[in-house]
Amino acid sequence: xxHGQSFHPPPPAPPPAPAAAPSTExxxxxxxxxxxxxxxxxxxxxxxxxxACHDAEAQRQLAVLDADVGSxxxxxxxxLNILWRTRHLRAAGEDFFARHPLAWGVNLGCGLSHYFQWLxxxxxxxxxxxxxxxxxxxxxxxxxTSPRLRQAMLDLRNPQWWQALHLPRRALGQPLFMxxxxxxMYLQPAQVRQVLREFATHAPAGSRLFIDTxxxxxxxxxxxxxxxxxxxxxxxxxxxxxxxxxxxxxxxQLLQTHSVAECYGWAGLAMEALWRPWFSAxxxxxxxxxxx
Numbered sequence: 001x002x003h004g005q006s007f008h009p010p011p012p013a014p015p016p017a018p019a020a021a022p023s024t025e026x027x028x029x030x031x032x033x034x035x036x037x038x039x040x041x042x043x044x045x046x047x048x049x050x051x052a053c054h055d056a057e058a059q060r061q062l063a064v065l066d067a068d069v070g071s072x073x074x075x076x077x078x079x080l081n082i083l084w085r086t087r088h089l090r091a092a093g094e095d096f097f098a099r100h101p102l103a104w105g106v107n108l109g110c111g112l113s114h115y116f117q118w119l120x121x122x123x124x125x126x127x128x129x130x131x132x133x134x135x136x137x138x139x140x141x142x143x144x145t146s147p148r149l150r151q152a153m154l155d156l157r158n159p160q161w162w163q164a165l166h167l168p169r170r171a172l173g174q175p176l177f178m179x180x181x182x183x184x185m186y187l188q189p190a191q192v193r194q195v196l197r198e199f200a201t202h203a204p205a206g207s208r209l210f211i212d213t214x215x216x217x218x219x220x221x222x223x224x225x226x227x228x229x230x231x232x233x234x235x236x237x238x239x240x241x242x243x244x245x246x247x248x249x250x251x252x253q254l255l256q257t258h259s260v261a262e263c264y265g266w267a268g269l270a271m272e273a274l275w276r277p278w279f280s281a282x283x284x285x286x287x288x289x290x291x292x
Contacts, residue, residue: 034111109183175206
């Protein structure tokens, strides 16, 4: 500095802008449906306390996303259906891992669900798999916190989707617990059959696959659904008879089915009884498939 010149310190650097919250905007129609179960699990306990799932991860993720899910919560039948489905899958997983404590669980088309918060038995391993854009959002919201919690990128429309899971030999040396919820109804019928064939072909004996099903009359009617209709997604697959779930491969067995009518009391069961002479499949239900 020359004599006689005054020193003016440089202005302080502006503080860094806060990181933007992860956004669901890049998601296409079908992946965007992941907000529906996220809202139900995060906020639905107060609406249906008898089916409360106490999903701490959904509550945390929804707070980070800061998304407006009021319209999904207003669709109370769907919230009820999701909580009912969650309780069934959680109970099935707890029973399975009690019998197979070192087994792997695989969530096909996981969205933002976090079953490992309930099903971590200390020795089992869990793999969440979905489309690349969904997994990118998932990593931004909830990076894996355990070496037994893994992730994979997966497109169930690919006929060889099983290879994308990269399951190690130790995972295939015992039965697998697999679930695929809120996914298959958006695929074409031929794609669904291929999903079931891949499971039947590659899964070890004793493995279980839990899927949710729609009746065939719902195909093409997603626009009438109070929540799904907002996303632009469409229902392409449904069934008339439960035997359709196993006729694509001789190893497949239908072990159990459940109808959502059971959580609507006598009125739901009465409607189901009127339905059954024409359809053996529920309007909306869960199916447990096995390979033996």
